[in-house]
Amino acid sequence: MLQDIIENNKKYQPGLSIDCVIFGFHDNQLKVLLIKVKHSKKWSLPGGFIPVDQDIDTAAATILNHRTGVEGIFLRQFATFGKTKRNENHFDKETLEKLNIPEEKGTWFNQRFVTIGYYALVDFLQIVPDSANTHDIVEWIDHKEVPELILDHKEILEKALDCLRTELNLMPVGYTLLPEKFTIPELQKLYETILDKKLDRRNFLRKITNIGILKKLDEKKNNVAHKAPNLYSFDKDKYEEVLKNGLNQGW
Amino acid sequence: MLQDIIENNKKYQPGLSIDCVIFGFHDNQLKVLLIKVKHSKKWSLPGGFIPVDQDIDTAAATILNHRTGVEGIFLRQFATFGKTKRNENHFDKETLEKLNIPEEKGTWFNQRFVTIGYYALVDFLQIVPDSANTHDIVEWIDHKEVPELILDHKEILEKALDCLRTELNLMPVGYTLLPEKFTIPELQKLYETILDKKLDRRNFLRKITNIGILKKLDEKKNNVAHKAPNLYSFDKDKYEEVLKNGLNQGW
DNA sequence: TTAATATGTGTTATTCTGACGCAATGTAAT
DNA sequence: ATTACATTGCGTCAGAATAACACATATTAA
Incomplete structure (x- = not known):
């Protein structure tokens, strides 16, 4: 993916990304699916970029599917984040070198990225974090024990949870979070x-x-x-x- | 503004815009502030582009202020729209000629634009649509009599109204929509x-x-x-x- | 056998909601 | 002036929803 973007900037919407807050429920805990990219000490929300020929909702579903393998899951856009400095210094010179990104290609990453937040409610048991597949570490983490995240991902996560709480009063929740039979x-x-x-x-x-x-x-x-x-x-x-x-x- | 963008692409976030649904209340009607750009037959929501060095919320407030002259008003981001074909053919060859935009600069406009929707609640009496100032026609229009709008602006407007209706159940509304004293x-x-x-x-x-x-x-x-x-x-x-x-x- | 824990069902007082009655105030018509 | 009409202000009442709590049942662990 990263390689694809480096080589084919033009295929992706510039300065725009998607981040997914994927909620699961297990052991009486609300879990969040987090990933840790190679060369990074911090965890982050699973996210991705938007092909110019794809609806943003489709792009979000693709990212979700890529990380979880599930399809047709409850997925909702909840907010868009665009503070000017939100991704400042994220791809600095050192990082670019580590990732083997030539400096002239790195400029694409160094523009301010606006990110569209989606949250998903998935059945915990149906998702097996598959770290091998993506070269990243993927893990379910209790939302109360989320460590420091990159960029403003903590803020995004909080906002998602906030929206979920509000939605709980407006609609039923549980269908996609619990197994078919439950108590x-x-x-x-x-x-x-x-x-x-x-x-x-x-x-x-x-x-x-x-x-x-x-x-x-x-x-x-x-x-x-x-x-x-x-x-x-x-x-x-x-x-x-x-x-x-x-x-x-x-x- | 348009001229500025044509000449200084780099100053603005590419492929990203903001559209504002500005609500006012008068004569027992919910009004929406719409504009009609020169050379266009259709009305549209007041919108604009995002300077790369500005937070998106700030950019939205700037656009609102530019159109209404008011500051510090209730402004809420409600959704982001990004269907692939949403602005297809909007700046076609003919339009570019009319607007005197050279074709090579026009490509900037022809990429798919993702737009972030904000809605504002303003005191109708404090806003005097000032068409002269912006070279566009600016008008309050009853939301029940909104004519055909450009692109997916009708959909954006509907969504804003939908969100407003939901919010009505979650929070008090009226402070910024009514004059100080009301019945x-x-x-x-x-x-x-x-x-x-x-x-x-x-x-x-x-x-x-x-x-x-x-x-x-x-x-x-x-x-x-x-x-x-x-x-x-x-x-x-x-x-x-x-x-x-x-x-x-x-x- | 008993204590502890969790589930299933029921009760009651209080508050909230929806539907409506009626008097007071001001305008318009005769 | 008197009457009809529209609009506001205040009140009532039955039924629904809500919060707080009691009690019986099932199962495990001591």
Whole structure:
């Protein structure tokens, strides 16, 4: 990819990039898929550039697919970042040398990049970080333990989480984050983790079932400590309908 | 501006622009500030390009200020648009000739442009469309009577309105759209116009006053038909507080 | 067998919402 | 002047939604 860009500047939209905040849920933790590029000490959000002949939404889906292997996943553009100094000194002389980028080609990287942020909600278990494939280290990291990131990626991540929290009040969330069959307590943990606050079990159950997007299965989760909780799945039709119409009208 | 870009490509971020949806409220109508460029039959959203040494938010504020003369106004980035063909054929050979742009310079305009959408809420009465100043025709147009627009500007406008409607449920709106003193019925009309639906007078009053952002003034509106309504103003401190914390928690 | 933990279901008081009644104020028509 | 009409201000009431909490059940660990 990098090599392609160095050799074929013209194929990519100049000064513009995409960064993806890929959320997963596992072990009651909200995880973020981060990568560490060769020669870099800091982690970063998976991102990429935009072919001039590709819609930006398509480019984002491509990047997501490239990193996770999944397709057709929930992906949402949430904000665009363009502070003048956001990528200043990122590709300095030393870095360019390390990466074997000739200096005259390096100017392409040294312009100010505006980056479009997308966040994705994926099923943790379906994604196996495949470091070998991309020559980068790819890892799921608990969002509470995200280390220092390059550039303004921490700010981008925070903003994504912020948007996700807001969206939680406007639409149902979980379909793409949980496995097909799940329990109400699991769903509640997801909500609690995203919102970073405790919710009342009984009130949560009532509210979430009232939305009408859940199907109670005639099946209990097994191999669990304590009382076996019932399994549920999403009623996809109803789910899509609510996604379209929103949850609370407000006015 | 156009001349500056033609001569100094390098000063501007290539392939990237900003478009502003400027909302105002007057005569019980939600108005949008539109412009018509010389040589164009279609109207368009006021927009501009991004100096490489300017934050995108700053660039948006500059564009807004350039068109309206106002500063420090509510301005929010809401989405970024980047379909491949969105500005295809916009600066075709004929147009370039009309605008006196040499063909080799015209290539700058013919790349795919990604545009960042901002919407602004301004006090209608404070803005006098000044066509003379910009050589373009600038006009307030009722959002229900917006004619055909260039490129995907209609889509951008729709999306802005959509976001505004959603935001209405998350935060108070009106501070920058109404004059300092206003009546509850006026505020209600604003809400009804944005949402495009009727609200119950009495329930609206209860709900809006419960938010705690209004100050009832010891003054009535005069020169009105029928019973004179009371005047209110926003309690700016409380307003800002609610803006920060949001309206409905939901969960 | 008992303690501890987590799930499933129900209750109650309070608040919020939607739908509507009615008196007060001011304009316009007769 | 009197009446009809439109608009505002304030209030009521039933039903829905919400927050806080009680109790029974299932399962494991001591």
